[in-house]
Amino acid sequence: MSAVNDPLELLTNKGTRQPTFLGPIWNPLACGLAGVGVAIFVNWGFRRPVFSGIQKHVAFGVLGLGAGYYFDQKRNEYLAKRDAVLRHYIELHPDDFPVKDRKTYGQVLESWVPVR
Incomplete structure (x- = not known):
């Protein structure tokens, strides 16, 4: 990886930056798990078995995935602007x-002389 001297080089992506494996899926995955967690919390709050009404868990998980994808796209648009x-x-x-x-x-740091 080479050092960048020009300030404009910091703000341009010429295909040199590769996204990590979890980068594009992190926000949707985290929001999907949060959606399932909300369904579990609702069941716990109503004193029902934690995994009863599994369709509710699936629905909240899918809604969380969609919300995470939406938030990720909005964040990318904001950062691009x-x-x-x-x-x-x-x-x-x-x-x-x-x-x-x-x-x-070596040019930035001063030479160190121990004081004894």
């Missing part, structure tokens, strides 16, 4: 974002 606004601002004001020279740790 935010990146576009930031990219546009950087393009309009390049003097506020100069390209910096790379430094090594």
Whole structure:
């Protein structure tokens, strides 16, 4: 992985970033499990057996999956708009974002002298 010097490179994806395995399915899966948890909690609250009315568990799980997918899409749209606004601002004001020279740790850190 190479270091990025240009600020615009941070806000562009040229196919170099690969999503993780759980990245696209994490939010729908978590919301689906939360939906099943809500069904279990409702049964517990009404003092019924925890897994009675299994169709309710399936329905809440499917609703949770749908809600998680919807929230994930809305989040991706928000982040894309935010990146576009930031990219546009950087393009309009390049003097506020100069390209910096790379430094090594040896150039940044001061030499250490033990005090005895």
